Amino acid sequence: MRVLLVDDHELIWNGTRRLLEEVHRGIGAPDDALFFAAERDVAAACARPDRRFDLVLLDYHLPGLAGLQALQRMQQAFEGAAICMLSAESGSEHIRAVLEAGAAGFIPKSYGEADMAAALRLVLRRRVYVPAEFVLSEDVVRHREADEVRSEDLAGFLLGELSARQREVLALALQGLPNKSIGRRLDIAEGTVKVHLSMVYRALGVKNRVGAMCRVMQARAADALGG
Structure with a gap:
């Protein structure tokens, strides 16, 4: 390190x-x-x-x-x-x-x-x-939609519903790596990284990395992403 x-x-x-x-x-x-x-x-x-x-x-x-x-x-x-x-x-x-x-x-x-x-x-x-x-601030914590994965089930959702590649992309995104760097690290196109992240954000019910980061942390589900 x-x-x-x-x-x-x-x-x-x-x-x-x-x-x-x-x-x-x-x-x-x-x-x-x-x-x-x-x-x-x-x-x-x-x-x-x-x-x-x-x-x-x-x-x-x-x-x-x-x-x-x-x-x-x-x-x-x-x-x-x-x-x-x-x-x-x-x-x-x-x-x-x-x-x-x-x-x-x-x-x-x-x-x-x-x-x-x-x-x-x-x-x-x-x-x-x-x-x-x-x-945990009021402007970050969202009201849960009826069909949204519960926090206590999120780790299992990440492991069972996301592909291994999607988990890799999400883990690197939550480390702060830009899409281009993620693509180079995983040997995939930057556009492919964007597609993966878009699908992951939709699955998590968030709009961006900050939302995904807070969702994963609120659920204490980071270990499901490996690393």
């Missing part, structure tokens, strides 16, 4: 690195499995000669390019990497915008050490982290 942190505050660097190392040891990963590097802004990160990272932790507020524009630039420069954003702002609309832009997770900087460690533990395992307060 190769990890890059992009943040302009040295205190955040040191604290996040310490937590990453503790979490890394706690999940029983090999000592040499984690490479951690830090940069102060997007320009410096994109100037790195070696961009082979599995996970990028990107601060929302950076000098120079910031916010959703920074996320987009990093997605282009570090194609294939999961990019998880950290932000001092944690309103529902803010989180929704970040996730809809393709981030592979959102971690509020207001978290205490225990919650931050739990979030990092999840993203180090290449799983998406979304704050529980967002997943």
